[in-house]
Amino acid sequence: MSQKRIAAIHDISGFGKCSLTVALPICSAAGIETCVIPTAILSTHTGGFKNFTFRDLTDDILPIAEHWASLGLSFDAFYTGYLGSKQQIKIVMSAIEKLKGEKTLFVCDPAMADHGKLYVGFSKGFPKEMAKLCSMADIIVPNITEAVMMLGLEYIEGPYTKEYIEELIVKLYELTGSQIVLTGVYFEGKRLGAACYDGEKVSYVMSERIDVMFHGTGDVFASALTSAILNGRNLVSAAEIAVNFTCASIKATLRDDPERRYGVNFETELPALIKLLGL
Ligand code: PXL
Numbered sequence: 001m002s003q004k005r006i007a008a009i010h011d012i013s014g015f016g017k018c019s020l021t022v023a024l025p026i027c028s029a030a031g032i033e034t035c036v037i038p039t040a041i042l043s044t045h046t047g048g049f050k051n052f053t054f055r056d057l058t059d060d061i062l063p064i065a066e067h068w069a070s071l072g073l074s075f076d077a078f079y080t081g082y083l084g085s086k087q088q089i090k091i092v093m094s095a096i097e098k099l100k101g102e103k104t105l106f107v108c109d110p111a112m113a114d115h116g117k118l119y120v121g122f123s124k125g126f127p128k129e130m131a132k133l134c135s136m137a138d139i140i141v142p143n144i145t146e147a148v149m150m151l152g153l154e155y156i157e158g159p160y161t162k163e164y165i166e167e168l169i170v171k172l173y174e175l176t177g178s179q180i181v182l183t184g185v186y187f188e189g190k191r192l193g194a195a196c197y198d199g200e201k202v203s204y205v206m207s208e209r210i211d212v213m214f215h216g217t218g219d220v221f222a223s224a225l226t227s228a229i230l231n232g233r234n235l236v237s238a239a240e241i242a243v244n245f246t247c248a249s250i251k252a253t254l255r256d257d258p259e260r261r262y263g264v265n266f267e268t269e270l271p272a273l274i275k276l277l278g279l
Helices: 020-029 058-070 086-099 126-136 144-151 162-176 217-230 235-254 267-276
Strands: 005-015 033-044 054-056 077-080 105-108 179-186 191-197 202-208
Touching: 005 020, 005 086, 005 217, 020 033, 020 217, 020 267, 033 058, 033 086, 058 086, 077 086, 077 217, 086 126, 105 126, 105 217, 126 144, 126 162, 144 162, 144 179, 162 179, 162 191, 162 202, 179 202, 179 217, 179 235, 191 235, 202 235, 217 235, 217 267, 235 267
Parallel strands: 005 033, 005 077, 077 105
Antiparallel strands: 033 054, 179 191, 191 202
16 A cells, blocks of 8 residues: 555644644654645744734645646645634635545544634634535534534533534534534543544544643644544544544643643654554
8 A cells, every 4th residue: 555645734833732733743653644735834823822923824825736736746635724714714725626636535623713712813704614614525523612613503511412412413414514523522421532423323432531621632633533544444443543642642741740732742642643553
Protein backbone atom coordinates (compact mmCIF):
# COMPACT_ATOMS: atom_id res chain seq x y z
CA MET A 1 0.00 0.00 0.00
CA SER A 2 1.49 3.39 -0.97
CA GLN A 3 1.81 6.12 1.62
CA LYS A 4 -1.33 8.18 2.15
CA ARG A 5 -1.22 11.91 1.50
CA ILE A 6 -3.56 14.45 3.07
CA ALA A 7 -3.88 18.23 3.07
CA ALA A 8 -4.56 19.81 6.45
CA ILE A 9 -6.20 23.22 6.19
CA HIS A 10 -6.09 25.09 9.51
CA ASP A 11 -4.40 28.09 11.10
CA ILE A 12 -1.02 28.01 12.81
CA SER A 13 -1.31 29.21 16.39
CA GLY A 14 2.35 29.55 17.33
CA PHE A 15 1.71 28.84 21.00
CA GLY A 16 -1.10 26.89 22.61
CA LYS A 17 -1.13 23.47 20.91
CA CYS A 18 -4.07 23.41 18.51
CA SER A 19 -4.83 23.40 14.79
CA LEU A 20 -1.71 22.75 12.65
CA THR A 21 0.73 22.38 15.56
CA VAL A 22 -1.44 19.40 16.57
CA ALA A 23 -2.63 18.07 13.19
CA LEU A 24 0.82 17.97 11.61
CA PRO A 25 2.67 15.95 14.27
CA ILE A 26 -0.24 13.56 14.90
CA CYS A 27 -1.01 12.75 11.27
CA SER A 28 2.72 12.51 10.42
CA ALA A 29 3.36 10.16 13.34
CA ALA A 30 0.51 8.04 11.99
CA GLY A 31 2.54 7.53 8.81
CA ILE A 32 0.58 9.97 6.67
CA GLU A 33 2.24 12.56 4.46
CA THR A 34 0.65 15.74 5.80
CA CYS A 35 0.71 18.72 3.45
CA VAL A 36 -0.58 21.98 4.89
CA ILE A 37 -2.45 25.05 3.77
CA PRO A 38 -2.01 27.50 6.66
CA THR A 39 -5.02 29.81 6.73
CA ALA A 40 -3.64 32.34 9.22
CA ILE A 41 -0.72 32.74 11.58
CA LEU A 42 -1.47 33.75 15.14
CA SER A 43 0.88 34.22 18.09
CA THR A 44 -1.50 32.11 20.23
CA HIS A 45 -4.98 30.68 19.79
CA THR A 46 -7.87 32.99 20.68
CA GLY A 47 -9.13 31.07 23.71
CA GLY A 48 -8.02 32.97 26.78
CA PHE A 49 -5.03 35.00 25.57
CA LYS A 50 -5.20 38.77 25.07
CA ASN A 51 -3.43 40.81 22.37
CA PHE A 52 -2.70 37.84 20.08
CA THR A 53 -1.40 38.65 16.60
CA PHE A 54 -3.40 37.46 13.57
CA ARG A 55 -1.96 37.41 10.06
CA ASP A 56 -4.69 36.47 7.64
CA LEU A 57 -3.54 34.21 4.78
CA THR A 58 -6.90 34.04 2.97
CA ASP A 59 -5.36 35.48 -0.20
CA ASP A 60 -2.78 32.66 -0.34
CA ILE A 61 -5.23 29.74 -0.16
CA LEU A 62 -6.40 29.62 -3.79
CA PRO A 63 -2.95 30.28 -5.30
CA ILE A 64 -1.57 27.38 -3.21
CA ALA A 65 -4.40 25.11 -4.40
CA GLU A 66 -3.89 26.23 -8.00
CA HIS A 67 -0.16 25.56 -7.83
CA TRP A 68 -0.78 22.09 -6.39
CA ALA A 69 -3.38 21.40 -9.10
CA SER A 70 -0.88 22.50 -11.78
CA LEU A 71 1.59 19.95 -10.38
CA GLY A 72 -1.03 17.25 -10.76
CA LEU A 73 -0.89 16.39 -7.04
CA SER A 74 -3.58 14.12 -5.65
CA PHE A 75 -4.74 13.71 -2.07
CA ASP A 76 -6.31 10.85 -0.16
CA ALA A 77 -8.04 13.30 2.17
CA PHE A 78 -8.66 16.90 3.15
CA TYR A 79 -8.86 17.73 6.81
CA THR A 80 -10.12 21.19 7.79
CA GLY A 81 -10.39 22.82 11.21
CA TYR A 82 -10.49 26.38 12.52
CA LEU A 83 -11.14 28.89 9.73
CA GLY A 84 -10.90 32.60 10.44
CA SER A 85 -13.84 34.13 8.54
CA LYS A 86 -16.93 33.42 6.43
CA GLN A 87 -15.00 34.51 3.35
CA GLN A 88 -12.26 32.02 4.22
CA ILE A 89 -14.81 29.19 4.39
CA LYS A 90 -15.98 30.00 0.84
CA ILE A 91 -12.40 30.07 -0.43
CA VAL A 92 -11.56 26.77 1.27
CA MET A 93 -14.61 25.25 -0.46
CA SER A 94 -13.25 26.39 -3.84
CA ALA A 95 -9.74 25.14 -3.00
CA ILE A 96 -11.10 21.70 -2.11
CA GLU A 97 -13.24 21.64 -5.23
CA LYS A 98 -10.12 22.29 -7.32
CA LEU A 99 -8.09 19.50 -5.73
CA LYS A 100 -10.62 16.83 -4.74
CA GLY A 101 -10.48 13.64 -6.74
CA GLU A 102 -13.26 11.06 -6.98
CA LYS A 103 -11.92 9.08 -4.03
CA THR A 104 -10.68 11.94 -1.84
CA LEU A 105 -12.14 11.85 1.64
CA PHE A 106 -13.03 15.13 3.35
CA VAL A 107 -13.00 15.31 7.16
CA CYS A 108 -14.35 18.62 8.48
CA ASP A 109 -13.97 19.69 12.10
CA PRO A 110 -16.21 22.78 12.35
CA ALA A 111 -13.96 24.23 15.07
CA MET A 112 -15.74 27.45 16.03
CA ALA A 113 -17.36 27.12 19.45
CA ASP A 114 -17.45 25.29 22.77
CA HIS A 115 -19.43 25.33 26.01
CA GLY A 116 -22.32 27.20 24.42
CA LYS A 117 -20.18 30.05 23.05
CA LEU A 118 -18.66 30.98 19.69
CA TYR A 119 -14.89 31.55 19.78
CA VAL A 120 -13.73 35.17 20.00
CA GLY A 121 -14.11 37.05 16.71
CA PHE A 122 -16.90 35.01 15.10
CA SER A 123 -20.28 36.57 14.31
CA LYS A 124 -23.67 34.92 14.75
CA GLY A 125 -23.91 34.02 11.04
CA PHE A 126 -20.67 32.00 11.10
CA PRO A 127 -22.20 28.58 11.97
CA LYS A 128 -24.54 28.76 8.96
CA GLU A 129 -21.54 29.20 6.66
CA MET A 130 -19.67 26.40 8.42
CA ALA A 131 -22.70 24.13 7.89
CA LYS A 132 -22.20 24.62 4.13
CA LEU A 133 -18.61 23.40 4.41
CA CYS A 134 -19.83 20.46 6.49
CA SER A 135 -22.28 19.59 3.68
CA MET A 136 -19.28 19.08 1.38
CA ALA A 137 -17.60 16.72 3.86
CA ASP A 138 -17.75 12.94 4.15
CA ILE A 139 -17.19 13.00 7.91
CA ILE A 140 -17.84 15.87 10.33
CA VAL A 141 -16.55 16.11 13.91
CA PRO A 142 -18.57 18.77 15.77
CA ASN A 143 -18.85 19.13 19.52
CA ILE A 144 -22.34 19.64 20.95
CA THR A 145 -22.13 23.46 20.86
CA GLU A 146 -21.10 23.42 17.20
CA ALA A 147 -23.86 20.93 16.39
CA VAL A 148 -26.64 23.00 17.97
CA MET A 149 -25.33 26.24 16.45
CA MET A 150 -25.31 24.78 12.94
CA LEU A 151 -28.87 23.56 13.56
CA GLY A 152 -29.99 26.95 14.92
CA LEU A 153 -30.94 25.40 18.28
CA GLU A 154 -30.34 26.62 21.85
CA TYR A 155 -27.34 25.15 23.70
CA ILE A 156 -28.17 23.12 26.77
CA GLU A 157 -25.77 21.83 29.43
CA GLY A 158 -25.37 18.09 29.98
CA PRO A 159 -25.81 15.46 31.20
CA TYR A 160 -27.68 14.56 28.02
CA THR A 161 -30.11 11.79 27.17
CA LYS A 162 -29.71 9.31 24.32
CA GLU A 163 -32.94 10.68 22.81
CA TYR A 164 -31.50 14.21 22.72
CA ILE A 165 -28.15 13.13 21.25
CA GLU A 166 -29.80 10.99 18.60
CA GLU A 167 -32.21 13.79 17.68
CA LEU A 168 -29.21 16.12 17.16
CA ILE A 169 -27.41 13.52 15.08
CA VAL A 170 -30.36 12.80 12.82
CA LYS A 171 -30.98 16.54 12.27
CA LEU A 172 -27.29 17.09 11.50
CA TYR A 173 -27.35 14.21 9.05
CA GLU A 174 -30.41 15.71 7.35
CA LEU A 175 -28.63 19.09 7.17
CA THR A 176 -25.23 17.90 5.90
CA GLY A 177 -25.58 14.34 4.56
CA SER A 178 -22.20 13.60 6.20
CA GLN A 179 -21.21 10.84 8.58
CA ILE A 180 -21.00 12.28 12.08
CA VAL A 181 -18.72 11.91 15.07
CA LEU A 182 -20.29 14.09 17.76
CA THR A 183 -17.88 14.81 20.64
CA GLY A 184 -18.40 15.84 24.25
CA VAL A 185 -21.29 13.42 24.74
CA TYR A 186 -22.06 12.40 28.33
CA PHE A 187 -24.99 10.99 30.21
CA GLU A 188 -25.52 10.57 33.97
CA GLY A 189 -22.41 8.95 35.38
CA LYS A 190 -18.69 9.16 34.92
CA ARG A 191 -18.19 8.51 31.20
CA LEU A 192 -17.67 10.87 28.31
CA GLY A 193 -17.00 10.28 24.63
CA ALA A 194 -18.38 10.45 21.13
CA ALA A 195 -21.52 9.37 19.29
CA CYS A 196 -20.89 8.08 15.76
CA TYR A 197 -23.44 7.94 12.95
CA ASP A 198 -22.80 6.36 9.57
CA GLY A 199 -26.28 7.15 8.26
CA GLU A 200 -27.76 3.95 9.66
CA LYS A 201 -26.77 3.29 13.24
CA VAL A 202 -25.69 5.40 16.22
CA SER A 203 -22.75 3.93 18.17
CA TYR A 204 -21.28 5.32 21.37
CA VAL A 205 -17.59 5.27 22.21
CA MET A 206 -17.09 6.28 25.81
CA SER A 207 -14.17 6.62 28.17
CA GLU A 208 -13.52 7.93 31.64
CA ARG A 209 -14.86 11.47 32.16
CA ILE A 210 -12.15 13.82 33.42
CA ASP A 211 -13.66 17.02 34.77
CA VAL A 212 -11.07 19.45 33.45
CA MET A 213 -11.38 21.32 30.19
CA PHE A 214 -8.16 21.80 28.22
CA HIS A 215 -7.71 23.79 25.08
CA GLY A 216 -7.08 22.00 21.79
CA THR A 217 -8.52 18.63 22.75
CA GLY A 218 -11.00 18.84 19.85
CA ASP A 219 -8.07 19.16 17.45
CA VAL A 220 -6.20 16.28 19.10
CA PHE A 221 -9.34 14.15 18.76
CA ALA A 222 -10.08 15.05 15.13
CA SER A 223 -6.43 14.57 14.10
CA ALA A 224 -6.31 11.10 15.68
CA LEU A 225 -9.68 10.22 14.11
CA THR A 226 -8.49 11.32 10.65
CA SER A 227 -5.23 9.38 11.12
CA ALA A 228 -7.10 6.21 12.07
CA ILE A 229 -9.52 6.48 9.15
CA LEU A 230 -6.61 6.92 6.74
CA ASN A 231 -5.03 3.85 8.30
CA GLY A 232 -8.07 1.84 7.26
CA ARG A 233 -10.22 1.92 10.42
CA ASN A 234 -13.99 2.24 10.20
CA LEU A 235 -15.75 5.21 11.82
CA VAL A 236 -16.40 3.57 15.20
CA SER A 237 -12.98 1.97 15.52
CA ALA A 238 -11.35 5.31 14.55
CA ALA A 239 -13.46 7.13 17.16
CA GLU A 240 -12.36 4.57 19.78
CA ILE A 241 -8.72 5.30 18.98
CA ALA A 242 -9.35 9.06 19.08
CA VAL A 243 -11.18 8.87 22.43
CA ASN A 244 -8.40 6.78 24.00
CA PHE A 245 -5.62 8.99 22.65
CA THR A 246 -7.33 12.22 23.75
CA CYS A 247 -8.06 10.82 27.21
CA ALA A 248 -4.44 9.61 27.60
CA SER A 249 -3.16 13.05 26.49
CA ILE A 250 -5.31 14.79 29.11
CA LYS A 251 -4.09 12.40 31.81
CA ALA A 252 -0.47 12.99 30.78
CA THR A 253 -1.07 16.75 31.13
CA LEU A 254 -2.56 16.37 34.59
CA ARG A 255 0.69 14.77 35.78
CA ASP A 256 2.41 18.13 35.12
CA ASP A 257 1.26 21.46 36.47
CA PRO A 258 -1.30 22.20 33.79
CA GLU A 259 -2.45 25.55 32.39
CA ARG A 260 -5.73 24.90 30.59
CA ARG A 261 -4.92 27.37 27.83
CA TYR A 262 -1.59 25.68 26.98
CA GLY A 263 -3.17 22.54 25.51
CA VAL A 264 -2.47 18.89 26.26
CA ASN A 265 0.68 16.73 26.27
CA PHE A 266 -0.32 14.68 23.27
CA GLU A 267 3.36 14.35 22.26
CA THR A 268 4.19 11.86 25.01
CA GLU A 269 1.23 9.71 23.91
CA LEU A 270 2.25 9.47 20.24
CA PRO A 271 4.04 6.13 20.74
CA ALA A 272 0.82 4.73 22.23
CA LEU A 273 -1.18 6.08 19.26
CA ILE A 274 1.21 4.40 16.85
CA LYS A 275 0.64 1.13 18.74
CA LEU A 276 -3.16 1.59 18.70
CA LEU A 277 -2.89 2.02 14.94
CA GLY A 278 -0.84 -1.17 14.69
CA LEU A 279 2.06 0.61 12.93
O1 PXL B 1 -9.51 24.52 17.25
C1 PXL B 1 -9.17 25.37 18.24
C2 PXL B 1 -8.61 26.66 17.75
C3 PXL B 1 -7.79 26.71 16.66
N1 PXL B 1 -7.25 27.85 16.21
C4 PXL B 1 -7.50 29.01 16.83
C5 PXL B 1 -8.34 29.04 17.94
C6 PXL B 1 -8.91 27.84 18.41
C7 PXL B 1 -9.79 27.86 19.55
O2 PXL B 1 -10.01 28.82 20.21
O3 PXL B 1 -8.57 30.20 18.55
C8 PXL B 1 -6.89 30.28 16.32
